[in-house]
Amino acid sequence: xxxxxxxxxxxxxxxxxxxxxxxxxxxxxxxxxxxxxxxxxxxxxxxxxxxxxxxxxxxxxxxxxxxxxxxxxxxxxxxxxxxxxxxxxxxxxxxxxxxxxxxxxxxxxxxxxxxxxxxxxxxxxxxxxxxxxxxxxxxxxxxxxxxxxxxxxxxxxxxxxxxxxxxxxxxxxxxxxxxxxxxxxxxxxxxxxxxxxxxxxxxxxxxxxxxxxxxxxxxxxxxxxxxxxxxxxxxxxxxxxxxxxxxxxxxxxxxxxxxxxxxxxxxxxxxxxxxxxxxxxxxxxxxxxxxxxxxxxxxxxxxxxxxxxxxxxxxxxxxxxxxxxxxxxxxxxxxxxxxxxxxxxxxxxxxxxxxxxxxxxxxxxxxxxxxxxxxxxxxxxxxxxxxxxxxxxxxxxxxxxxxxxxxxxxxxxxxxxxxxxxxxxxxxxxxxxxxxxxxxxxxxxxxxxxxxxxxxxxxxxxxxxxxxxxxxxxxxxxxxxxxxxxxxxxxxxxxxxxxxxxxxxxxxxxxxxxxxxxxxxxxxxxxxxxxxxxxxxxxxxxxxxxxxxxxxxxxxxxxxxxxxxxxxxxxxxxxxxxxxxxxxxxxxxxxxx
Amino acid sequence: xxxxxxxxxxxxxxxxxxxxxxxxxxxxxxxxxxxxxxxxxxxxxxxxxxxxxxxxxxxxxxxxxxxxxxxxxxxxxxxxxxxxxxxxxxxxxxxxxxxxxxxxxxxxxxxxxxxxxxxxxxxxxxxxxxxxxxxxxxxxxxxxxxxxxxxxxxxxxxxxxxxxxxxxxxxxxxxxxxxxxxxxxxxxxxxxxxxxxxxxxxxxxxxxxxxxxxxxxxxxxxxxxxxxxxxxxxxxxxxxxxxxxxxxxxxxxxxxxxxxxxxxxxxxxxxxxxxxxxxxxxxxxxxxxxxxxxxxxxxxxxxxxxxxxxxxxxxxxxxxxxxxxxxxxxxxxxxxxxxxxxxxxxxxx
Numbered sequence: 001x002x003x004x005x006x007x008x009x010x011x012x013x014x015x016x017x018x019x020x021x022x023x024x025x026x027x028x029x030x031x032x033x034x035x036x037x038x039x040x041x042x043x044x045x046x047x048x049x050x051x052x053x054x055x056x057x058x059x060x061x062x063x064x065x066x067x068x069x070x071x072x073x074x075x076x077x078x079x080x081x082x083x084x085x086x087x088x089x090x091x092x093x094x095x096x097x098x099x100x101x102x103x104x105x106x107x108x109x110x111x112x113x114x115x116x117x118x119x120x121x122x123x124x125x126x127x128x129x130x131x132x133x134x135x136x137x138x139x140x141x142x143x144x145x146x147x148x149x150x151x152x153x154x155x156x157x158x159x160x161x162x163x164x165x166x167x168x169x170x171x172x173x174x175x176x177x178x179x180x181x182x183x184x185x186x187x188x189x190x191x192x193x194x195x196x197x198x199x200x201x202x203x204x205x206x207x208x209x210x211x212x213x214x215x216x217x218x219x220x221x222x223x224x225x226x227x228x229x230x231x232x233x234x235x236x237x238x239x240x241x242x243x244x245x246x247x248x249x250x251x252x253x254x255x256x257x258x259x260x261x262x263x264x265x266x267x268x269x270x271x272x273x274x275x276x277x278x279x280x281x282x283x284x285x286x287x288x289x290x291x292x293x294x295x296x297x298x299x300x301x302x303x304x305x306x307x308x309x310x311x312x313x314x315x316x317x318x319x320x321x322x323x324x325x326x327x328x329x330x331x332x333x334x335x336x337x338x339x340x341x342x343x344x345x346x347x348x349x350x351x352x353x354x355x356x357x358x359x360x361x362x363x364x365x366x367x368x369x370x371x372x373x374x375x376x377x378x379x380x381x382x383x384x385x386x387x388x389x390x391x392x393x394x395x396x397x398x399x400x401x402x403x404x405x406x407x408x409x410x411x412x413x414x415x416x417x418x419x420x421x422x423x424x425x426x427x428x429x430x431x432x433x434x435x436x437x438x439x440x441x442x443x444x445x446x447x448x449x450x451x452x453x454x455x456x457x458x459x460x461x462x463x464x465x466x467x468x469x470x471x472x473x474x475x476x477x478x479x480x481x482x483x484x485x486x487x488x489x490x491x492x493x494x495x496x497x498x499x500x501x502x503x504x505x506x507x508x509x510x511x512x513x514x515x516x517x518x519x520x521x522x523x524x525x526x527x528x529x530x531x532x533x534x535x536x537x538x539x540x541x542x543x544x545x546x547x548x549x550x551x552x553x554x555x556x557x558x559x560x561x562x563x564x565x566x567x568x569x570x571x572x573x574x575x576x577x578x579x580x581x582x583x584x585x586x587x588x589x590x591x592x593x
Numbered sequence: 594x595x596x597x598x599x600x601x602x603x604x605x606x607x608x609x610x611x612x613x614x615x616x617x618x619x620x621x622x623x624x625x626x627x628x629x630x631x632x633x634x635x636x637x638x639x640x641x642x643x644x645x646x647x648x649x650x651x652x653x654x655x656x657x658x659x660x661x662x663x664x665x666x667x668x669x670x671x672x673x674x675x676x677x678x679x680x681x682x683x684x685x686x687x688x689x690x691x692x693x694x695x696x697x698x699x700x701x702x703x704x705x706x707x708x709x710x711x712x713x714x715x716x717x718x719x720x721x722x723x724x725x726x727x728x729x730x731x732x733x734x735x736x737x738x739x740x741x742x743x744x745x746x747x748x749x750x751x752x753x754x755x756x757x758x759x760x761x762x763x764x765x766x767x768x769x770x771x772x773x774x775x776x777x778x779x780x781x782x783x784x785x786x787x788x789x790x791x792x793x794x795x796x797x798x799x800x801x802x803x804x805x806x807x808x809x810x811x812x813x814x815x816x817x818x819x820x821x822x823x824x825x826x827x828x829x830x831x832x833x834x835x836x837x838x839x840x841x842x843x844x845x846x847x848x849x850x851x852x853x854x855x856x857x858x859x860x861x862x863x864x865x866x867x868x869x870x871x872x873x874x875x876x877x878x879x880x881x882x883x884x885x886x887x888x889x890x891x892x893x894x895x896x897x898x899x900x901x902x903x904x905x906x907x908x909x910x911x912x913x914x915x916x917x918x919x920x921x922x923x924x925x926x927x928x929x930x931x932x933x934x935x936x937x938x939x940x941x942x
Contacts, residue, residue: 074602438596446600501824502784503629503812508637511600511617513607532604549828559604568595571629571812 001523001543001554006494009428012580014540015557016489018081021068023401025584026050028065028081029490033442035087036483038476043088045098050584052122052168052400053147055160058086059471060151062279062395070487073536074512074559077451079485080474087479089160100129102172107131109414112192113173114138114181117145118396119198119387121168122403123410126587128171130411135192136173139180140231143169146200146388147396149227150249152256153467184383185356194382194410197369198399201350201388207244211302215309215342219302222249222345229256229466238340241265242312244299245345246276251286253343258289259466266337268297268314270328285470288456289463294335298328303336312339350389359383368392375409375419376402384409407587427583432576433491434567440577442491444564446511447484454478488562492580495553497544499574502551506566506575507531512559515566520545520552530556599623616644621671625664629816631783631809632662632731636669638786639700639729642793643670653698654690658683658712661738661811662704662731670700681712684719687726688908694918695909698797699726706736709745709764716766720773720802723906727796728804730766731783733811734822741814752819765889767899770804771881776905777803778881779898782827783810792898801905808894832888834873834897875901 004011014020018028026047034043047054061082069078109132113120116138124134142148143165147156169175181187188195204221206212212219218238222245228234241262243254246269257265267286269276272295276283286293296317303311314335317328350368355361362370362379369378369385376384386402388394409419433441455472456462462470474482506515513531520526520543527534527541534541534556545552567575599620607615619640624633643653650672657663659680666675674697678686687701708716708730719728734747743751743759746766751759770778777799781789789807796803808827810816816823821830874880881900888895908914919927 073605445597446602448600448602501629501812501816502828503631503810503824504634504637504784504786505629508633509595509599509623511602512604532606535606548825561600561602563597563600565595565597565599568597569628569633571627 003544004542009426009582012492013582017068017070018065021064023398024051029488032483032486035084040088040091041093044092051397052125053164054085055089055164058089059156061397070489080482083454086473090473102128103131106133109193112195114197115199116143117198117200119399119403122400123196123407124173125168126407130588134173137176137179137181141178149230152252154470157469182354193414197385197389198387199389201348201393203349203351205347207344209299209301211304214304214307215302218309219342222253222343223348236261239263240338240340242337242339243267243343248278248282250345251278251282253345254291267293269295270298311336348393376406404586411587424585424589429581430578432578440564442488446561446563449485452478452482490580491562491577494576494578495544496574499572500547502547505569509565509569514556514560516554517551595623610647612647619644621668624668627813629812632665634783635731635807636665638789640669641790655700656683656686657702658707660704660707662702666702681707684715688724691724696918701726701728703730705732705744705746717773720775722908723802724908725801730806731809732806733809733815735811735815737811737814748821751821754814754817767806768885771900775804776801776902778900779805780896781807782896801907830894832893832895834895
């Protein structure tokens, strides 16, 4: 293998699995250390610069960081990264002094942002400090987009949502709420310098089966139904409720129905429990509220009596796999469930009937705009997309990531620069954590504690009121306990071959058998003969050398605990623990922190 | 030294031996020796060898005297028995323990001071008696615990950390051991576990006195320019003669290609040897002494399995002792009474 180029920011970035997996690449270990040190405001700001909505995401994020967490590979349960983020938001002080100043004198460029969801808000947040004027359009009366309409208050209190949405709006966004854009052509005629479209994926899919038309009054599209609860239009539901679908929207629907008066609420899913699209924790929460999830139920028809919905019939199915493709085979058995209201949560799509074809914005067959994957620019220069409107239904933190990328593009576009060529690359800082003999600038002791559970509100209280938040969040004590589980993966093991005397001290002390001194070879062959073979190809092997004996140092990054024992036991300082900080540029080249 | 504990968590794919133990189960406390000490590597090699041999840790006894080396039994085999005795007296402890319970595996750890100076008389008599143990000298040529004076194994002309040259000729414990009839004699280097671990496995299973002289650089007091026991000096002057082949390693490319030779040993098993420098027969005592002398003259350090007597002395055989450990004999057998004593005394009159 060739020597690893640790000067390339991506190499050590990848070692910080959580940060690498996060769409906005939030510096997770750093904010967890801040929380452990009681620096909640700093932890919040570090999050805010990166993902814009710490309090919202601390409750609702898809948390791609957690399955990536090294702790999961070490002992099975990841650090509760998402819930620690919430701690920062819950316990912070007044943060207004840290919000970037917006210049009074504008740069003369006006940007239209369509849809007031997380993607557009991120673009506004990034562009306002550079002197841009931003005009934000949304059909609803308040900002927040799907964060407001799709996420029930028992998961995301309105106060938290308002606070973080307003943080951005108060920076000086011109809000045109309640204003629906029906023609992009008309909007473009207003002379905006660039347009950003962050309209989400608002159209829920319908279910065209027998009885659909007769029962229409009591059949609701899940996303619309949740929105109508959020705005107070819907306050009750029938006694018997059937939710169709197995995703996160279905989980929100069934739990909302339970709180609005549903007595018998069933979730029906075509697939098995494991294959459901809902996150495991969302399923857990539904099960904890005693909501039955009926798997292998394929909708057959709506049953009506005197023109009113009374039930739903299902074909029971089983799965058969040919060449890895699943086929659902009816078992012949049918089930009827009593049903006063049916909630359809079987997917949603982005729709652009308001974008005129002659504008030159190409929409692909899948209904999504054709975009440059780096710049998020559409086929019409100056029109950019982000969030669910760009790549289809995903999540809030991805929308924020798109927003950052689009903001960089918009800034470059408005300054007449090349959107690709002038983008700044990420940067990397490495700083030794050695404070003295056996003293390190971070807590390197491995803590064997198991993941700390988040306390919940009393079930009877939670179910009585849809606005009562179910999860209470960690208190300080629990937060500190959980934060100690973080392995500090950003404190890197940096090897200097010319200092190594090949004494084997690091090999012997490494608790995870990561370190090897061996003959060089091709990657696959080398991986196979390490002390413990490096089977996980997604994890790099750090190679440096040759050493005086002709061997190389090969370290499997996979399960390194970043405990620093290698550096601690190294007599010559050939190993050092260095904190890697990845600098990801935002619009205008700004690197916050 | 390190104050932090080594985390108990280990790689989930770490192999287990037939006892269901991982290599980590053979570890001891975290070392308090200087970072980079060769002794820690030897401890790690012993851990590996005991794991490979699937020895139950509680069937091993560790014995030592005084010195940096003598501290190391704390750092491996935490579940084994241990006795840390008086300076240079490890062989006495081993002799007594081995006589009392022949069923345990004995690991005696000593250093060049503990063996070549204060304990030299003990060392040679343990060889003479053929005590069944692994006798390991962790040889760094210096008194590390008293800050770097020359030991009796320091080469003449070798320089101290302060620049002083050693005026005395060294005691070569390997030659001494072969000369006195030790059944198994090898020299290893703490920085070469591929060689050391197989040597340890062979020594631990040798039925008799097995001596390993393991060069183990003192990273604090004897790893400088002018020292003949530093990491770079040993690497430059080491000549591997007859390395045992790691059964596992044969399928990897970490070994340079070399000729393989099998040697039958008296218990019927075979040892696989890798010939490096020259055709060498480790069963020939005169050849071994000759080889050592030739390489000494060239300023080279010979490592590997130097001598193995298929029929070495064993104290139990010499003394015709009982097969049963003394703690398992019942009282009547252990103390047969006045009549039996009278019979013995009568024989001596």
